[in-house]
Structure formats: structure tokens, C-alpha cells
Amino acid sequence: xxxxxxxxxxxxxxxxxxxxxxxxxxxxxxxxxxxxxxxxxxxxxxxxxxxxxxxxxxxxxxxxxxxxxxxxxxxxxxxxxxxxxxxxxxxxxxxxxxxxxxxxxxxxxxxxxxxxxxxxxxxxxxxxxxxxxxxxxxxxxxxxxxxxxxxxxxxxxxxxxxxxxxxxxxxxxxxxxxxxxxxxxxxxxxxxxxxxxxxxxxxxxxxxxxxxxxxxxxxxxxxxxxxxxxxxxxxxxxxxxxxxxxxxxxxxxxxxxxxxxxxxxxxxxxxxxxxxx
Amino acid sequence: xxxxxxxxxxxxxxxxxxxxxxxxxxxxxxxxxxxxxxxxxxxxxxxxxxxxxxxxxxxxxxxxxxxxxxxxxxxxxxxxxxxxxxxxxxxxxxxxxxxxxxxxxxxxxxxxxxxxxxxxxxxxxxxxxxxxxxxxxxxxxxxxxxxxxxxxxxxxxxxxxxxxxxxxxxxxxxxxxxxxxxxxxxxxxxxxxxxxxxxxxxxxxxxxxxxxxxxxxxxxxxxxxxxxxxxxxxxxxxxxxxxxxxxxxxxxxxxxxxxxxxxxxxxxxxxxxxxxx
DNA sequence: CTATACACTTGATATTCATCAAGTACGGGA
DNA sequence: TCCCGTACTTGATGAATATCAAGTGTATAG
Numbered sequence: 329x330x331x332x333x334x335x336x337x338x339x340x341x342x343x344x345x346x347x348x349x350x351x352x353x354x355x356x357x358x359x360x361x362x363x364x365x366x367x368x369x370x371x372x373x374x375x376x377x378x379x380x381x382x383x384x385x386x387x388x389x390x391x392x393x394x395x396x397x398x399x400x401x402x403x404x405x406x407x408x409x410x411x412x413x414x415x416x417x418x419x420x421x422x423x424x425x426x427x428x429x430x431x432x433x434x435x436x437x438x439x440x441x442x443x444x445x446x447x448x449x450x451x452x453x454x455x456x457x458x459x460x461x462x463x464x465x466x467x468x469x470x471x472x473x474x475x476x477x478x479x480x481x482x483x484x485x486x487x488x489x490x491x492x493x494x495x496x497x498x499x500x501x502x503x504x505x506x507x508x509x510x511x512x513x514x515x516x517x518x519x520x521x522x523x524x525x526x527x528x529x530x531x532x533x534x535x536x537x538x539x540x541x542x543x544x545x546x547x548x549x550x551x552x553x554x555x556x557x558x559x560x561x562x563x564x565x566x567x568x569x570x571x572x573x574x575x576x577x578x579x580x581x582x583x584x585x586x587x588x589x590x591x592x593x594x595x596x597x598x599x600x601x602x603x604x605x
Numbered sequence: 606x607x608x609x610x611x612x613x614x615x616x617x618x619x620x621x622x623x624x625x626x627x628x629x630x631x632x633x634x635x636x637x638x639x640x641x642x643x644x645x646x647x648x649x650x651x652x653x654x655x656x657x658x659x660x661x662x663x664x665x666x667x668x669x670x671x672x673x674x675x676x677x678x679x680x681x682x683x684x685x686x687x688x689x690x691x692x693x694x695x696x697x698x699x700x701x702x703x704x705x706x707x708x709x710x711x712x713x714x715x716x717x718x719x720x721x722x723x724x725x726x727x728x729x730x731x732x733x734x735x736x737x738x739x740x741x742x743x744x745x746x747x748x749x750x751x752x753x754x755x756x757x758x759x760x761x762x763x764x765x766x767x768x769x770x771x772x773x774x775x776x777x778x779x780x781x782x783x784x785x786x787x788x789x790x791x792x793x794x795x796x797x798x799x800x801x802x803x804x805x806x807x808x809x810x811x812x813x814x815x816x817x818x819x820x821x822x823x824x825x826x827x828x829x830x831x832x833x834x835x836x837x838x839x840x841x842x843x844x845x846x847x848x849x850x851x852x853x854x855x856x857x858x859x860x861x862x863x864x865x866x867x868x869x870x871x872x873x874x875x876x877x878x879x880x881x882x
Numbered sequence: 883c884t885a886t887a888c889a890c891t892t893g894a895t896a897t898t899c900a901t902c903a904a905g906t907a908c909g910g911g912a
Numbered sequence: 913t914c915c916c917g918t919a920c921t922t923g924a925t926g927a928a929t930a931t932c933a934a935g936t937g938t939a940t941a942g
Binding site: 390391409410411412414415416418429430431433434435436437439440459462463464465466467469470472473474476477478479480481483484485486487488490491492493530568570572573587590591 | 667668686687688689691692693695706707708710711712713714716739740741742743744746747749750751753754756757758760761762763764765767768769770807845847848849850864867868
């Protein structure tokens with residue numbers, strides 16, 4: 329894995345791509361943007377540009393000032409943090425997701441680092457334009473509030489998961505969530521390398537490995553990235569999933585946008601995508 | 606300590622007090638409400654009522670549907686969560702703070718329980734009116750977004766504190782934060798009982814007690830609620846405080862509202878209050 | 883004043899988790 | 913094809929934390 333540090337937004341913009349109309353349509357379809365007026369949306373996308381990044385690119389380091397809202401269109405992005413030579417992963421984003429919205433809204437420094445896990449297409453929208461749009465377009469501002477509220481609730485779930493559960497329980501719930509995410513079948517493939525998963529679950533790679541080994545007592549077998557759950561009941565008794573911590577949604581039921589993932593399901597169509605964790 | 610479960614909003618409203626004009630002024634002065642138009646603010650406060658609660662009252666249990674935005678005007682409130690017979694404290698609020706804003710914005714169930722720690726005056730504002738105000742008043746909606754962004758960043762700091770630091774380090778940083786909060790002198794008084802503090806710091810009361818005992822090696826002496834820091838340098842070397850985790854502000858520098866606590870200091874006056882943790 | 887409740891402390895022990903140190907398996911590049 | 917880097921595993925050990933079981937002290941109710 330090669331790690332590339334992006335020097336800054338100026339440097340990025342040099343080889344930025346113009347937004348294709350299909351990309352614009354995907355963004356416009358996001359709950360965050362669908363309520364925006366045409367004028368607001370034009371203003372937002374006018375200063376925006378699309379950029380492709382290879383795997384392992386650091387987009388943003390914690391403490392950096394944030395000038396853009398990022399929208400992940402394809403690939404995946406890790407949000408992490410570090411202190412005193414320790415590191416941890418706070419979230420792994422899947423398309424279509426926005427990130428560092430809170431820092432943009434407050435025009436504040438980033439509290440998390442962002443790094444591509446795979447080759448990714450990322451849309452960058454002017455933070456200044458976003459704040460202007462919020463002040464001028466109440467419908468858009470409302471959508472931003474809902475997105476932020478969804479992000480907040482997502483991380484509250486994460487704190488509860490971390491503080492109330494042990495490592496085995498976190499892994500068990502993660503597996504149940506992934507199983508649902510992949511359609512509910514007995515077998516599925518882990519979406520990330522195990523050391524990244526370990527960091528996301530707040531444990532060391534060694535302990536994740538041992539936890540997987542112990543999982544055989546609950547009917548879980550692992551072969552490379554392939555996980556098979558033979559006795560769902562046993563795993564569920566271990567995991568004790570709780571709708572106030574875990575936000576399970578089956579494939580096809582996964583709306584994009586944090587607000588939509590948090591809100592009670594409504595009538596109307598959903599979009600593909602969804603955030604891991 | 607006697608625990609009282611409030612049956613529901615209907616029951617509360619029976620012995621609710623009308624809002625005094627001094628209370629209205631305090632609320633209007635909050636960053637969350639100061640940008641609202643007079644019409645929006647009137648609509649918000651029209652359906653609002655003030656209520657006094659004794660210590661130990663459960664205002665809200667996780668999973669409850671949320672009909673009101675709560676504003677703590679005096680006293681203090683614990684936000685907590687539980688799973689599988691374990692409990693943890695996610696925050697302890699001081700006046701003037703709002704809480705469960707995210708659930709209100711999304712019209713979703715509460716993910717946290719709320720309980721008064723001391724006798725508290727709490728203002729309850731209609732969630733429906735709040736959402737209406739956001740959709741109609743872009744300036745107010747912007748203020749809500751900023752408040753939510755501040756809440757989000759606050760809990761991101763909390764996750765980093767929890768996952769990257771050990772118990773001693775968390776306590777050391779808490780003491781440094783409290784010292785700053787109390788004006789920077791050598792001695793100050795802990796604002797909560799130690800078992801509540803332990804829960805906030807994510808440890809058992811026994812381990813907090815031991816951690817305090819070990820702190821004597823770093824020049825910290827504890828006598829009841831009174832803490833004295835003899836060698837600030839030694840404690841600081843242990844704590845390694847980081848502006849990307851800890852949000853220290855001296856007394857008199859503490860603005861109210863999550864957005865203001867997160868944003869870089871601006872020109873202009875601040876208000877009293879502030880949130881623990 | 884005494885009794886009781888409860889917060890807090892302290893010690894012994896168990897469990898969980900991290901660290902250090904191998905070793906194995908797999909894949910890309912020469 | 914072999915080589916080498918890296919992810920992953922497994923074991924041994926140690927540190928951090930939780931649990932259980934006393935104690936002490938203090939404040940309040942009777």
C-alpha cells in the first residue's frame with residue numbers, strides 16, 4: 329500500500345475533472361441536495377469539481393482547515409483519528425456519503441483524518457457556497473440539519489457500542505449487520521481487510537483474529553474474507569443486537585444520507601448506497 | 606437518592622409553569638435562538654413551558670419518542686445509555702444547554718436517556734414548532750445546523766478520548782479541563798459525585814478511586830470533592846492534552862451553545878454557561 | 883444520640899485486552 | 913520460478929480494567 333499525501337486543495341484542483349451530468353444527477357438525488365432550489369444547487373456545483381484518488385491517499389489530516397465538503401461517489405474512505413502514536417478508525421464510508429460536513433458548517437478545523445481505502449471518485453464542493461446556500465435556502469438548510477442530526481445519531485450509536493460492549497460482542501453485532509447488508513444469506517464476504525476492521529471495532533488485529541477463532545463456538549467459520557454463519561441463533565444470543573445501538577438495514581432498504589438512515593422508514597423510494605458502521 | 610419516572614409529556618404539562626419574561630430573555634440570548642426572527646421565536650415559545658424537576662428525575666428513557674426540545678436553564682442533567690444491564694454516562698450538561706436536538710430534528714426515538722442530577726429548571730419547546738421554524742426561517746435553520754454540528758464535534762472528541770486514551774489519561778485531562786474551567790487555580794471542587802464522574806470517564810468507581818490514589822505521584826491530592834494540583838507540569842505530561850480532543854476554555858470564555866464552543870473564537874461577547882465534557 | 887444508608891476506599895482476584903515474538907499463507911515483481 | 917513483502921495467525925506474557933468482598937467515613941432520619 330502506497331500512502332500519498334495530498335498537498336492542498338490548490339494542488340488538487342489542477343488535475344480536477346469537470347462534473348459529468350450523470351454525477352450531477354447522482355448528487356442531486358441525495359437527500360442532502362434534493363430539497364435545494366435550482367439556484368442553490370447551481371451555486372453549489374458551480375464551484376465544485378470531481379477528483380479521482382488512488383487507494384491510500386490522505387485527503388485530510390486532523391487539524392487541517394476545511395474548505396470543501398466531500399462527497400464520496402465511488403470507492404471507500406476511512407475516517408480516523410490519532411493521539412500519542414495511537415490510531416483508531418471512526419468510520420468507513422461507502423458511496424454515496426458526504427463527509428466532514430460538521431467542520432464545513434462551522435468553518436472549523438477537521439477533528440478526523442480522511443483517507444481513501446480504495447480508488448475513489450470524490451466530489452468537492454465549496455464550503456463557502458454551502459454555508460451561503462444554507463443561509464439563503466431554508467429547505468436546503470433543513471436538509472443539512474437532518475444530515476447532521478443523522479451523523480450525530482450514528483456516532484452516538486458508535487459510542488454506545490464501544491462503551492457498553494466487549495470485543496466479542498462488537499464483532500458479533502458487526503457480523504449480523506454485514507449479513508443483513510448482504511441480503512441475509514449464510515455466507516458473505518468481509519468488505520475490508522481485517523486489520524482495518526479491527527481498527528474500526530476498536531481492537532488490535534491480533535485480538536480480532538482470536539475473536540474470529542472463538543466465534544467457531546458460535547457456528548461462525550472464516551476463510552479469508554468469506555464468513556459463514558451456521559447457527560444464526562447462537563450468534564444472535566451472543567450479540568444481543570439492539571435497535572438503539574445497531575441500525576440494521578437489508579440490502580435494497582438502505583437509503584443514502586445519514587438523516588434517512590436514522591429516520592423511521594417513510595413512504596417513497598430509497599437510493600442505493602449506505603455507510604458501513 | 607430517589608428516582609422518579611416522569612410518565613409522559615401530558616402528565617408534565619399539568620403542573621407546568623408559564624415562561625417568565627426573564628426566562629424568555631435567557632433563551633432568546635442563546636446562539637441557537639438569537640438569529641430566529643421574532644415570528645419564529647414567538648411560535649417556538651408559544652407552545653413551550655417551564656418545569657422544575659427534583660434531583661434524580663428521569664426525563665426521558667432511550668427509545669422514547671421525543672416530542673419536545675429540552676433546554677436546561679438551571680441545575681444539571683445526565684445523558685446516559687444502557688445495554689445488557691450495563692450503563693454509561695455520555696455527558697453531563699450544565700446550564701444553559703439544549704438536549705435531544707438531533708432526535709427532535711429527525712422526529713426520531715431518543716438514543717439516550719436523560720435524568721436530572723440536581724434540582725433543575727427545564728424549558729420544553731414543541732418539536733413540531735421547531736421543525737416548522739427551521740423550514741420557514743433560514744437564519745434559524747442555520748443556527749440549528751451549527752448547534753448540531755457542535756454537538757457532533759463534541760461527541761467525536763468524546764470517542765477519541767475514549768478510544769485513544771487509558772483511564773489515567775482521561776482522568777488527568779478531565780482534571781486539567783476542570784482546573785481551567787474553575788479559573789486555573791491550584792485547587793477546585795469536583796462538580797459531581799465521584800461515581801457519576803467514573804461513569805462519565807468510562808470506568809468503574811473502584812478504578813476511579815485507585816486512579817485518584819495513583820495521581821498523588823503526579824502531585825494531585827484529593828480530599829472529598831476538593832482537588833489540588835501541586836505540580837501542573839507533571840500532570841500535563843501525563844495528560845498530553847490535545848486541542849483536537851479536549852476543548853478547554855477558561856471561566857468567562859465559555860460561550861453557550863455547542864456551535865460556539867466548537868467554532869474558533871470570534872469577536873463579540875460571550876454568554877455564561879457551558880457543558881461539562 | 884444512635885442507627886442506617888450510602889458514597890467512597892482498599893485489597894484480592896478474575897477477566898479482558900494489548901504487546902511482543904514467532905510462524906504461516908498468499909500475492910506481486912524480478 | 914523464486915523472492916520478498918505483507919496480511920494474517922498463534923502463542924506467551926504483561927498491563928489495564930472489572931468484579932467481588934470487605935472495610936471506613938459521613939450525613940441523614942428517627
